[in-house]
Amino acid sequence: MSVIDTELQRNGARATEDGALLSVLNPMGYPPRVTPKDMAPRLDTLEGKRVFLVDCRFDDADIFLKQMQTWFEEHLPGVKTELIQLSSVYTRDDPETWEKIKSNGDAAIVGVGH
Amino acid sequence: MTIDGKYGVPTVAIHTNVFERVVRSVARVNGMPRARAVFVPQPVMGKSAQELRAYVDGNDPVTGRPVMQEVIEGLTRPFDAQDLEKVVYERTTPRMVNAGTEDELQQVFLENNWTDKLPIVLPTEQRVAEMLAHTSHKLDEVVGHMRPTQFREYWEYTVEKVAVNAVMAGARPEYFPVILAIAASGVSGRGSTTSSAAAMAVVNGPVRHELNMNCGTGALGPYNHANATIGRAYGLLSQNLQGGSEPGLTYMGSQGNNYAYNCITFAENEERSPWEPLHVSHGFKASDSAVSVFGGCRHTAFTLGLREAHWQDHVRNMLRGMDPREHPTFVLDPITARQFIDRGGFDTKDKLIDWICNNACMPAGEYWDYQLIQNYVYPRATYGEEPYASMLKAAPDEMIRMFQRDEIEVVVVGGETNGYWRIFGASYGKTVSVDEWR
Numbered sequence: 001m002s003v004i005d006t007e008l009q010r011n012g013a014r015a016t017e018d019g020a021l022l023s024v025l026n027p028m029g030y031p032p033r034v035t036p037k038d039m040a041p042r043l044d045t046l047e048g049k050r051v052f053l054v055d056c057r058f059d060d061a062d063i064f065l066k067q068m069q070t071w072f073e074e075h076l077p078g079v080k081t082e083l084i085q086l087s088s089v090y091t092r093d094d095p096e097t098w099e100k101i102k103s104n105g106d107a108a109i110v111g112v113g114h
Numbered sequence: 115m116t117i118d119g120k121y122g123v124p125t126v127a128i129h130t131n132v133f134e135r136v137v138r139s140v141a142r143v144n145g146m147p148r149a150r151a152v153f154v155p156q157p158v159m160g161k162s163a164q165e166l167r168a169y170v171d172g173n174d175p176v177t178g179r180p181v182m183q184e185v186i187e188g189l190t191r192p193f194d195a196q197d198l199e200k201v202v203y204e205r206t207t208p209r210m211v212n213a214g215t216e217d218e219l220q221q222v223f224l225e226n227n228w229t230d231k232l233p234i235v236l237p238t239e240q241r242v243a244e245m246l247a248h249t250s251h252k253l254d255e256v257v258g259h260m261r262p263t264q265f266r267e268y269w270e271y272t273v274e275k276v277a278v279n280a281v282m283a284g285a286r287p288e289y290f291p292v293i294l295a296i297a298a299s300g301v302s303g304r305g306s307t308t309s310s311a312a313a314m315a316v317v318n319g320p321v322r323h324e325l326n327m328n329c330g331t332g333a334l335g336p337y338n339h340a341n342a343t344i345g346r347a348y349g350l351l352s353q354n355l356q357g358g359s360e361p362g363l364t365y366m367g368s369q370g371n372n373y374a375y376n377c378i379t380f381a382e383n384e385e386r387s388p389w390e391p392l393h394v395s396h397g398f399k400a401s402d403s404a405v406s407v408f409g410g411c412r413h414t415a416f417t418l419g420l421r422e423a424h425w426q427d428h429v430r431n432m433l434r435g436m437d438p439r440e441h442p443t444f445v446l447d448p449i450t451a452r453q454f455i456d457r458g459g460f461d462t463k464d465k466l467i468d469w470i471c472n473n474a475c476m477p478a479g480e481y482w483d484y485q486l487i488q489n490y491v492y493p494r495a496t497y498g499e500e501p502y503a504s505m506l507k508a509a510p511d512e513m514i515r516m517f518q519r520d521e522i523e524v525v526v527v528g529g530e531t532n533g534y535w536r537i538f539g540a541s542y543g544k545t546v547s548v549d550e551w552r
Contacts, residue, residue, distance in 0.1 A: 020215070022238055024236045024239075025209060025210060025237045025278045026207055026278070027278045027282060027354040028358075029270060031357055036145045037145040039118055039193070039197065041122075042192060043124055043189055057489070064166045066163070067169075070167070086493065088496075090489075098120070102123050109185060112154065113128065
């Protein structure tokens, strides 16, 4: 006898060999309402702009972003790039860093997420 | 998305390609479905500067287009109609599933990823009602909120929703207050982390005997109905009440974790322990019933007893074999608990924890070079957070502590068939009253 058969008997539910339909409850929780957020307006060009490369300090992201910074220097020297690290671990919000980027920069590239 | 949406800075996020579904999904449920993301190959970790330069020069493996072209376009491409579309939607979960036969419904639950891929007990209204009869709480009372990872949204669940999952796990109605207490912890037993975590639940107090839970021989194995089904309920309620645990979407554990089937659920052997019970260490009275939940549970070290000449070396070796990011929980057979007193004079649990804290050490240079320490502790140290900031000042050869004192736990369980014992890499979460959920 299977566990299911045992449970059916214990709870007095009808066995289903005769094709009887069972009515059961949904096990999923309740998701929150999704509210839209606007993206920041895009730039017309990166030329002459300051772009922050934000190291999220996870799995050698800093090495990757240094390579991207070099790419900008080689291919788009008119773009000013600045490498910046999150203040602490990536799981924490970092309003000081975001404010600094907002005050001193025009755009951000954040990496490398997983 | 924070810097883009909240601070108004046009942003592109770089991810590795195996996270594409996760990234799109997280963006959608955070209200920014068209957030601009660019993908590079997995992994980034451990690659040389030269190899990572090739990622920069190469193509996005998701779109096949040059990575840097996508980055630049992500910052400059004007919004199209889809970008500007305001996505507002209420998501609901119906109370009932469409009626079906036993076989049909087993298949529905399997295909919807509502199970642990083993047959479940179908949550009929009658069974759920019987479960609900074992708590004084109303069926529509909110028990808590849970999510598989920090970057996802919290889902909410009621007493009835917990009961549905408890039925599915095969739990008897009298177990329900323990299962509600676990659910109320909000600590998921189905975390999405790539590190393949599981959970552990330790039950203390009179409820252990009321439910005939096993704290003796085979307590951590498949030999007791309450241990088995309460643990299974922990897993099922986690995956369903948090919004899923689907590989590639809401579960990213690279290897997976077999402990997740039962969430290592057992009762502490308080009667044979020489020390205060776990829940008493966390502020409860011995006469209270409570459940303590742990996360991590990725690795285990074990040995037999404590030898007279070199027991300290052996324990230090076990601790040194652990990743220092994962906190140690000593899970001791009562024989070994008493041996720790005989060998080390640890007549209180606090004295043993002090010894562990002072003896789990490694050279600073080695400690800071661990990948997980680099990811999760080093940034806190450079931020100035103590004690990590002070630890960072140590010379590379200087021995430093692997674990902080409040990260170490001790639990006694086992039937004294021998003095085997283990150290689980299991991080304490919280202890929740069972009595409050009766």
